[in-house]
Structures are given as structure tokens and as C-alpha cells.
Amino acid sequence: EQDLSGAIGLGSQEALLKQMTELDAERSRLALEHGKLLLAEAAKNVGLKSQQEINVLQKHGNLVETLIDLEPRIEVLVMGRKGESSDHPGFQLGSQLESAIRATHCPVLVSLPVFENPKEVAIAYDGGDGSRHCIEFVLSHVPLFKTLPVHLLWVSDSKPIGLDHDKSRLELAGFSVKSCQKQGDFDSAVNDYASENSIGLILMGAYSHSAFRRFFVGSSTTKMLQKTKVPLLLVR
Numbered sequence: 001e002q003d004l005s006g007a008i009g010l011g012s013q014e015a016l017l018k019q020m021t022e023l024d025a026e027r028s029r030l031a032l033e034h035g036k037l038l039l040a041e042a043a044k045n046v047g048l049k050s051q052q053e054i055n056v057l058q059k060h061g062n063l064v065e066t067l068i069d070l071e072p073r074i075e076v077l078v079m080g081r082k083g084e085s086s087d088h089p090g091f092q093l094g095s096q097l098e099s100a101i102r103a104t105h106c107p108v109l110v111s112l113p114v115f116e117n118p119k120e121v122a123i124a125y126d127g128g129d130g131s132r133h134c135i136e137f138v139l140s141h142v143p144l145f146k147t148l149p150v151h152l153l154w155v156s157d158s159k160p161i162g163l164d165h166d167k168s169r170l171e172l173a174g175f176s177v178k179s180c181q182k183q184g185d186f187d188s189a190v191n192d193y194a195s196e197n198s199i200g201l202i203l204m205g206a207y208s209h210s211a212f213r214r215f216f217v218g219s220s221t222t223k224m225l226q227k228t229k230v231p232l233l234l235v236r
Contacts, residue, residue, distance in 0.1 A: 077106050149177075201232075
């Protein structure tokens with residue numbers, strides 16, 4: 001007599017579970033091998049352009065949790081704006097990017113698909129903690145910026161407190177500094193200024209507002225991540 005109930009017999013169920021377990025193990029093995037190939041190719045590409053010592057590390061688990069564990073060893077974290085699985089034609093962010101930026105406190109360089117060495121650098125300045133952290137980062141990494149011209153850009157009706165002081169500090173360190181005021185929406189004003197002045201890198205504070213304000217007003221950091229046409233260095 002045929003069993004039309006759709007129930008899986010005990011023997012069939014055990015066989016199916018065994019097949020599923022073997023499939024998961026094979027997927028894990030392939031993911032591990034894929035990761036090794038990615039790391040090897042990345043190390044090779046960096047080695048062709050740099051004399052720096054290159055170390056690779058492969059970890060299993062959640063990306064954000066792993067970054068938190070590694071944070072004491074990270075001076076700058078570099079991430080792409082869009083992940084490999086993102087096929088949206090617009091400026092959609094990678095699924096891990098915002099979480100990584102919010103969870104870590106190290107500077108994060110958000111790179112675009114094509115990177116060019118910047119010839120001019122802009123700091124989105126508002127006089128807050130984020131601005132001061134950007135200034136400190138530049139002053140503590142003078143060789144990294146190789147005395148590139150620095151633009152101090154503020155988007156408001158009045159000059160931020162501390163702007164003249166920070167401009168003087170940068171000039172004493174050997175930088176050529178230009179300060180400029182723009183009005184309008186923050187992200188649009190900064191992006192327009194970057195396009196008009198050949199800015200190749202923008203520094204700004206990251207997620208300085210409360211979650212309540214971000215919910216109702218939106219985050220200037222997220223808007224900049226979505227719209228920027230040059231790499232962003234986010235400092236907290």
C-alpha cells in the first residue's frame with residue numbers, strides 16, 4: 001500500500017541528514033580554499049607595488065566580531081564601499097560596512113573600485129570632536145600625507161570655533177592650508193567642493209550623532225558613504 005502522507009521514513013531522514021552534513025562540510029572546505037586564494041592574490045598585488053612586509057590572516061566567524069578582536073593591532077582599517085555580492089547599479093553600501101564602522105574606533109578608509117593617489121586632501125570641519133580627531137590624525141601621520149595641500153571645509157552659516165587654531169597647527173607642520181565655507185546640504189556641498197577642487201581624499205568624523213537623531217534626520221556619514229566620488233577616511 002502506498003504512503004501518500006508525505007512523511008519521511010526514519011531511514012530516509014537519516015540518509016538526508018547525512019547528505020546535508022556532507023554538503024555543509026564541502027561548502028566550508030570550498031570557502032576556506034577560496035579565502036586562501038583571495039589572500040594570496042591580494043598579497044601578490046600589494047607586493048608588486050610595495051616593499052612593506054605583508055602578513056595574511058584568515059579567520060572563521062563574524063566579520064565585525066573579528067575586527068573588534070583585532071582592533072588593538074589596527075592603525076587604519078581599509079574597506080571597499082560595496083561588497084562582492086552587491087549588484088545594485090546605484091551607490092548601495094556593502095552589508096558589512098556600516099556595522100564595521102560603528103563597531104570599531106580605529107580610522108576606516110572607505111575605498112572606491114578605482115583608487116588614485118590623492119593630490120589634494122579635504123577635512124570636513126565642524127569644530128566638533130570628529131574634526132579635532134581628523135586634525136590629530138593628519139598631524140601624527142605627516143609622512144603619509146607627504147605635505148599634500150589640505151582644505152578645511154565647513155558647511156554652515158558661521159565659522160566653527162577652533163578653525164583658525166587648527167589651521168595654524170597644520171601650517172606649522174608644513175602643510176599648505178586653505179579654508180572654505182559652503183552652504184546647503186552637507187553631503188552635496190562637500191561632494192561639489194571635492195569635484196571643483198580636485199580633492200582626492202576626504203577626512204571626516206564618523207557617526208557622531210545619537211541614534212535618536214540618526215533615526216529622524218539621517219546620518220551625514222551614511223549619506224557621504226553613499227554619494228562620495230572619492231575615498232573617505234572616517235576618524236572617530
